[in-house]
Amino acid sequence: ELALARTSAAGLELRDWKDHTRPTRNGEPLPLEPNEMSRSVAISADGEHFVLGTEWWLRFYTRSGRLLWRQPVPGAAWAVNVSADGRFVVAGYADGTIRWHRVSDGSEVVAFFPHADRQRWIAWTPEGYYDASPGAEELIGYHLNHGRERAGEFVSAAQLRETFYQPALLARRLDADGDQRLAEVVARRGDVRQILAAGPRPQIELLSPAATTSDGDYQLQVRVRQLGQGEHRLRLRIDEQEIAGRWQTQALTPGGIVVNPLTDLAPGLRRLSVELVDGRGVASPPLRVALQVKPPASTPPPRLHVLAVGVTRYRDQALAKGVAFAADDAKAVAAAFQRGGQGVYQPGVVRVLSDAEAASKEAILAAGRKIADEVRAHDAFVLYLAGHGRTVEGDYYYVPAQVVFRNQEQFRNDALGGEALRALLASIPASKLLVLLDTCSSGSFRLPGRAGLDDKAAIDRLQRISGRALIAAAADEKMALEGEGGHGVFTYALLRALAGDAASDPATGWISVTALGEYIDRQVPAITQRKWKYQQIPVANTPVPFPIVRKPANGR
Structure with missing residues (x-):
C-alpha cells in the first residue's frame, strides 16, 4: 500500500x-x-x-x-x-x-x-x-x-x-x-x-509457403536449424489455438526437414504458427503462415460435441464438502447444450461422466480422446468440468473421484493437470472449442497456495497457453455447497444463459460464447453479493467469438 x-x-x-x-x-x-x-x-x-x-x-x-x-x-x-x-x-x-x-x-x-x-x-x-x-x-x-x-x-x-x-x-x-x-x-x-546460459536456443526455418490459398489441405514443412537442450517438440497453433500435429512421428535433428500434412482445415483465413520448444521450455521465434482456405463444394453440416464431467462423491473425505451439485450439474449442462445447439449445429457426440465414471484422469482423458476421433475442424466442442479444482505451483488441476491426497507429488500425478488438459484440448481439431470450469477448492483439502486469486491465475494460464475460449469460476466452498436454484452458482448462470437469457444475434438468434461469458460475468457477482455479501468474479476469455446455441423461440 x-x-x-x-x-x-x-x-x-x-x-x-x-x-x-x-x-x-x-x-x-x-x-x-x-x-x-x-x-x-x-x-x-x-x-x-x-x-x-x-x-x-x-x-x-x-x-x-x-x-x-x-x-x-x-x-x-x-x-x-x-x-x-x-x-x-x-x-x-x-x-x-x-x-x-x-x-x-x-x-x-x-x-x-x-x-x-x-x-x-x-x-x-x-x-x-x-x-x-x-x-x-x-x-x-x-x-x-x-x-x-x-x-x-x-x-x-x-x-x-x-x-x-x-x-x-x-x-x-x-x-x-x-x-x-x-x-x-x-x-x-x-x-x-x-x-x-545453458546452451543455444532452438531455431527453425519455414520451407513451405508463408502465404497461400488452400482447398482445406496444407503441407507444413520446416527445417530444424538448431536444437536447444533436452527433449524437443514442435508446437502448432491455428488462429492462436494449440493444435496437436503429427510431428511426433518424425525425428527432430539439426538440418532435418519435418513435414506435417494439415487436412480438413476450416474455411476462411487461417493463421498458423509453429515453434520448436526444447526441454527447458524455451521456444524458437515463431514461424507464421497466412492460409486462405476456400469453402469446399459440399461439406457435412457442423456438429456440436460435449464432454461434461461432474464429481460429487469423492473417495477422499476431505473432498466430501463443497460440490453437492457437480454430478447433476454436468448432466444438466450436457442436456442444455443438446437442446440449445439445435438450429446451429447437428447433434454430435455427447458424453457425461459423473462420480465413478470420472474415477481417474485416465478415464476422463480416454473419453475426451474418443470424442476427438469424431470431431471435424468445422465442428464445435464443449468441455465442462465440475467438482474440485486446485492450484499447485501455478498450475490448475481438476480432481477426479478416486484421487486421495497423500502428498503433493502424488497429487500432481493423479489429478488432471494443466499439461494433460492442454494435450487433450490440442488433440481436438474443432476450430470452435469452449472450456467451462465450475470447480472449487476445498478448505479442508490442504495443499500449498490459496484459493481464489491463485486459482484464477492458474486458469488464466491454462487459457492463454492453450488459446481456447474459456469461462470459469473458482468458487469457495460455501458458494458451491449452497448454490442457487439447485445448482452451483456458476452453472446456474450458465444454464440461464443457454436457456435464452444471454444476448443473441438479432438476425439469427444465435448466442455466442462471448455473450455467454458476458452474461455469466454479470450474474455470478450479482448472485454471490445477494446471497453472501461477497462478489465472486468469474474468469472469461473468449478471444475468437463463435455461436454455440440458438435462443429458444419463446425467448427462454
Whole structure:
C-alpha cells in the first residue's frame, strides 16, 4: 500500500533533492558522485530512513544520513516511495518501469511496465517469471551477447511462456511468503539467467509457403536449424489455438526437414504458427503462415460435441464438502447444450461422466480422446468440468473421484493437470472449442497456495497457453455447497444463459460464447453479493467469438 511520497518529517529536513547535484540533510551535504543528479526523495513512515533517487543510483539512508546501500538504476529515478509496511522501496524509472526493491539491501523484487497505450502491461521478476496482458509478451525480453564474431540474439518473453508465464506467482510476489514461493518455483523450474546460459536456443526455418490459398489441405514443412537442450517438440497453433500435429512421428535433428500434412482445415483465413520448444521450455521465434482456405463444394453440416464431467462423491473425505451439485450439474449442462445447439449445429457426440465414471484422469482423458476421433475442424466442442479444482505451483488441476491426497507429488500425478488438459484440448481439431470450469477448492483439502486469486491465475494460464475460449469460476466452498436454484452458482448462470437469457444475434438468434461469458460475468457477482455479501468474479476469455446455441423461440 502506497500513499503520497513523504518528503518532510520532524527533525529531518531534506533540501535540494530535486534536480540538484548537492542535496542536503539538515543542512549537511549528502555526498554523490561528480555530476550525479538527484531527482526524487521519500521518507519512510516511521521517519527513520529515507531513499534518494538519482540519475545513476537508488540510495537508501538512515535518518542520520548514513548510506545503507545503493543500487544502480535502469534510468533516472523520477519518483520514489517507501511502502507503508516498510518492506519495499518503490521507484518509477525513466525506462517506463516501476520497480520494487527490498528495504534490507535494495535488491529488485519485481518490475512492472505499463505501456503508454493503457492496454498492455507486463510484470516480471529478476528470475524471469512474468505475468502479462494479452499482446504484451513481446514488450520485453533478453539480449544475449555472443562476442565480437557473432551477432547478438534477442529472446522475447513469449519464447519463454511455457516455463516462465506464471501469473499466480506474480500475483503473490509481494506477500509475506513471496520469497519462499518464488524459491520453490525456481528450485523446480529454474532461473531464466541460468536457463539461457545453458546452451543455444532452438531455431527453425519455414520451407513451405508463408502465404497461400488452400482447398482445406496444407503441407507444413520446416527445417530444424538448431536444437536447444533436452527433449524437443514442435508446437502448432491455428488462429492462436494449440493444435496437436503429427510431428511426433518424425525425428527432430539439426538440418532435418519435418513435414506435417494439415487436412480438413476450416474455411476462411487461417493463421498458423509453429515453434520448436526444447526441454527447458524455451521456444524458437515463431514461424507464421497466412492460409486462405476456400469453402469446399459440399461439406457435412457442423456438429456440436460435449464432454461434461461432474464429481460429487469423492473417495477422499476431505473432498466430501463443497460440490453437492457437480454430478447433476454436468448432466444438466450436457442436456442444455443438446437442446440449445439445435438450429446451429447437428447433434454430435455427447458424453457425461459423473462420480465413478470420472474415477481417474485416465478415464476422463480416454473419453475426451474418443470424442476427438469424431470431431471435424468445422465442428464445435464443449468441455465442462465440475467438482474440485486446485492450484499447485501455478498450475490448475481438476480432481477426479478416486484421487486421495497423500502428498503433493502424488497429487500432481493423479489429478488432471494443466499439461494433460492442454494435450487433450490440442488433440481436438474443432476450430470452435469452449472450456467451462465450475470447480472449487476445498478448505479442508490442504495443499500449498490459496484459493481464489491463485486459482484464477492458474486458469488464466491454462487459457492463454492453450488459446481456447474459456469461462470459469473458482468458487469457495460455501458458494458451491449452497448454490442457487439447485445448482452451483456458476452453472446456474450458465444454464440461464443457454436457456435464452444471454444476448443473441438479432438476425439469427444465435448466442455466442462471448455473450455467454458476458452474461455469466454479470450474474455470478450479482448472485454471490445477494446471497453472501461477497462478489465472486468469474474468469472469461473468449478471444475468437463463435455461436454455440440458438435462443429458444419463446425467448427462454
